[in-house]
Structure formats: C-alpha cells, structure tokens
Amino acid sequence: MSSEELPQDKKTLFSSLVQKKHAETDAQKIQNRILQLKMEHEKVMKRIQQDEERADEIYRHRVEIQLKKENKLKQKQAQPPPFSLAISHHQRQILKKIKDDDLIKKKSDAKLFREQLKKDFQSVQMQKSLDQEVYRIKAIQVKEEERQSTEVAVLKMKQKREKVRYQIENEKDQIIKEKKFYDFKISELEQQEQLAMMELQNSLANQQFVQKKIEQAQKLSPSDYEKQYQNNNKNAETTQ
Template identity: 90%
Template sequence: MSSGEQTQDKKTLFSSLVQKKQAETEAQKIQNRILQLKIEHEKVLKRIQQDEERADEIYKHRVEIQLKKEHKLKQKQAQPPPFSLAISHHQRQILKKIKEDELQKKKSEAKIFREQLKKDFQSVQMQKSLEQEVYRIKAIQVKEDERQSTEVAVQKMKQKREKVRYQIENEKDKINKEKELYDFKISELEQQEQLAMMELQNSLAHQQQVQKKIEQAQKLSPSDYEKQYQNNKNSETTQ
C-alpha cells in the first residue's frame, strides 16, 4: 500500500469516527430529552394524585360536618320542649309545623349542598381528566416529533455517509487508474532502458574493436593490416 493510500484510509477512518460521534451525541441528546419528559410526566401524575386525594378529603370532611349538623338537628327534635305542657294543642301544632318546615328547609339545603358539591367534584375531575388527556396528546406529539427528527437525522447521516463513501470510491478509482498509467509508463521506460543498455554495450564492444584496430595499424605493416582487416571486412560482407 502506498503512502497516498494510507493517508486516504486514515482520512476515511477519521471521517467515519467523526460521523459516528455526531450520531452518538445526537442520540444521547434525544435520550436526555425523552428522559426529562418522563420525569416531568411523573411529577404531573404525582401532583394529579395529590390533588385528587385533597379533593376527596375536602369532600369527606364537608360531608362529615353536614352529617353532624343533621345528627344534632335530630337530637334537638327528639327532645320535648320544656313548655310543652303549658301550651295549647293549637300552639303545639303550629310549633310542630314550624319545626317541620325548618327541618325540611335544612334537608333541602343539605341536599342542594351535596348535589352542588358533587357537581363541583365532578367538574374538577372532568377538568383534570381533560388536562391529563391534553398532556397525553402533547406527550405523544413530542415523542412523534422526536421520532421524526431522529429519522430525518439518521436519513441525512446515511445520505452523507453514502456520499462520502461514493467520493472515496471515486478517489480510489482515480488513484488506481493513475497508478496503472504510471505502471505502464514504468514498464515502457524499463524496456527503453534495456534497449539503451544493449546499444551501449554494443557500442562499447565496437569501441574496443576500433581501439584494437588502431593498435594493429600501428604494429602491422600496411600489407598485413590490409590483409587482416580486408579479410575481416570480406567475411563480414559475406555473412
């Protein structure tokens, strides 16, 4: 592997690590937001439960007070008036009628009060149920938004990775093609080098022959020189 390929692989690895870290960071942020939503949800549910218990306590306490009032009223009605022997039958009838009217009035008031309290309690319960439903819908919407945001982020990250991978592959193909061209060129240059080496060797051999010829020309007589090199020339011509 060439140094260029090593550098490119390191760049590819670094880019992948950066993308992975970004995805992990984004996922962690989403998980933290979801956890915060769950915590807030639990707090709201706890407050709702406390409010419901408080409403029940208030209702029971007011019912107890009303029952005590009614019990005291019954006790008073059971006690004979101290002056009953001293009043006339007509007066007793009038007093009885007044007490009955008062009792009926108090019973009606107590009934109206209980009904109103019941309506108020039902209204509170209905309002709380409505608030819970609104919160539930909002929580679902938040989760859906988070899910869609995550899908979009993941899709964008996937497209980005594919784009980077495509660019890296193209760069690798380009480098490989350039390397092939260089390999072909090197092969041609090596052939040219071998040919030049052979030509040089032939030239050096020919140079030695010429130098020997010079030495022979200096040593031999012209007739012997002519015979030797004329015969060599004829032999070379014949060949």
C-alpha cells in the first residue's frame, strides 16, 4: 500500500514522523560538526602551546650562549700578565708542598691500609676461632643429644621389658589360679567318681541279690520263700 492510499490522518502522522526523523538526523549532524570543530580548535591550541614552549626554549638557549661568550671574554680580559721569576719560584714551592702533602697522605693511607688489613686479619682469626668454638659446641650438643637419645631408648626398652615381664607374671598367676581351681575340681570329681562306683557296686550286688531272689521265688514254695526273705529283710533292717 502506497502513501497515497493511506487515510489523511495516517498520512499526516507518517509525514510528521518522517519530518521528526529528518530533524533528529540534522541535529545529530550539526552536533557532530560542532564536536569536530571543537576537536580541531583543541588541536590548534595545543600546537600553539608547543610552538610557544619551543620559542621560549630557543630564547633561553641563545641567552645561555651569549652569557657564556660574555663570561669567557671577561675572563680573558681579567687574566694576569705572564708570571715573573718570583711567581714561578712561589709556584714551585706550592708544587713542592703539594707533593709533600700528597706523599704524607699516601704514607698515611698506606699506614691506614696496613692497620685495616691487620684488623681484618684479626677479625678473620676471631671469626675463625668463633666458628671453631661454635663447631665444638655443636659437636658437644650432638654428643649430648645422642647420649640422651640412647638413654631414652634404653629406658623405653627397660620399660617394655618390665611391661612384658609384668604381663607374663600376671598370665602365670592366672594360670596357677586356674590350675588350682581345676585341681580342686578334679579332687571333687574323683570323690564323686568313687561314690558313684560304690553306688554302682552296691547296685550290682543288689541286682545279683534280686536275680537270686527271682530264682528262689521260682524254686521255693511261697512259705519257704517268705521265711527266707522275711528273715533277710529283718537282718537287713537290723544292719541298717
């Protein structure tokens, strides 16, 4: 559908939107151009500042050169006339004094160097003695630690043996107690065995008696059987 076919209100709305979009685009373009102009302005100002600094630097450099030339010219004008013989003699004395002072200084430095070497040697010897003493003390400490370690090991071994011995003694006492208990129990059982054997013998004898009684009951008459076994019963009661 083309814009001519749209209703009038929609045409107006669409046209307004298009115009608004164009206005926004134009405004953005203008803002971009302003920003670009400001950036160019900042670049120009920066170059101006750099040029001014360069000009000041060149100026100061040329002033320094000019001052050096002027000072050199003044020094040249202020130089004294050629030395006379008296001044040369004085200079020789000064040079001799400088040499003597330098020789004294060298001797003093050599003396200080020898003294420093002596001190260093003494320090080395002292350090060596200290190292030897430290080594000796460490050796003593090692021996003492070994001795203590040996004593501890011996003590532990002794304690272990004592513990084993104590355990063995306890086990031995326990075994002795158990043996006594079983000895007593065996004695009781032997007595019970003897009683049981006696009872068995009595039972066997009684069994034989009863078997004989059965035989007699089969052989004897009732009156004879009664007489015999009644008398036996009376005798048995009398014995009891």
